Amino acid sequence: MASLNNLYNLPYFKCMNCYEIIPWTRQTKLYCSDLCKAEANYVRYSRNCKKDGRINRHDIQETLRIRFAHIASGGYPEKERRIPQEIREMVITRDKRHCRICGKPGTSIDHIYGDSNDLDNLQLLCLDCHNKKTISNIVQLKPGDERYFDVMGKKVQLDLRIDSEEPLYECDDEENWRTIYRQVILDRKQTFYKSLFPIIEAFIKQKLGKRKIAEQLNRQNVPAFSGHGKWDRHTVKTIIDLINSS
Ligand SMILES: [Zn+2]
Ligand SMILES: [Zn+2]
Structure with missing residues (x-):
């Protein structure tokens, strides 16, 4: 995909968490990977819990341990483990809305083993x-383990970000992140659209209409901002409006 960027002079965007280049195919241009997203979420969540004192609660400590363990093992396989709504409902009905282990009201659906969404594997x-x-299920790493120092290093690095008085990264800013990330996406989208000005202007000179321009962009595999979707006359119009207002 890197070649695409070169071909059309598309901009590169850097990951908010690690500053590596975000692959163009990622839908949201904030993080380079689900792992980076999980790390930033973990840092912000921890900072929030520290601030309001929840950090001392037993259940929060457990949640943080689990979230760190997912990070240490390369990230929670969110997509693979997502359970479709109709299957969730089947499991809830089958288990009569109660926890299969202790009988209290059930709230979360568990994969008994691995990632399979077979009914037999869900409870x-x-x-x-x-x-x-x-x-x-979290394996305790021992100093002899080859991943031990990597994981400990990661722990130290994230703890530094959690414990810092001022957020060290923009994505650590538990208070302002909602505003920051919206602005970052907006800015990046603008930058991306601006990079397409020369192509679009050339099409306009050829007297192509919006629909025809969209067809051309699709034919030449120019990616949309989301990395996936197709161009249509509305997205083309957005760029033409930008050209006219600049
Ligand atoms: Zn990253
Ligand atoms: Zn239970």
Whole structure:
């Protein structure tokens, strides 16, 4: 995909968490990977919990351990483990809305083993039992383990970001992140659209209409901002409006 950037002179955007270049195919141009997104979320969540004192609660400590364990093992496989709504409902009905381990009202659906969404591999649990199960599955790394120093290094690095008085990265700013990220996406979108001005202007000179321009962009595989979607006359109009207002 890097070649695409060169071909059309598309801009590169850097990951808010690690400053590597974000692959063009990622839908949201904020993080280079789900792992970076998970790290930034973990840091902000921890900073929030520290600020309001929740950090001392047992359940929050468990949640943080689980979230760090997912980061240490390369990130929670969010996409693979997403359970479609109709399957969720089947599991909830089958398990009569109660935790299969302790009988309390069930709140989360657990993969018994691995990632399969087969009904046989899913069960309804309460949050307590789900956390306990997840924690008992976390392998404690020992100093002899080849990943030990990597994981410990990551822990130190993230703890620094959590404990810093002022946020060290923009994406660590638990208070302002909502505003910051919207602005970053907006700016990046603008930058991207501006990079397409020469192509679009050339099409306009050839007297092509918006629909025809969209067709051309699709034919030449110019990616949309989301990395996936197709161009249509509305997205083309956005750029033409920008050209006219600049
Ligand atoms: Zn990154
Ligand atoms: Zn339970």
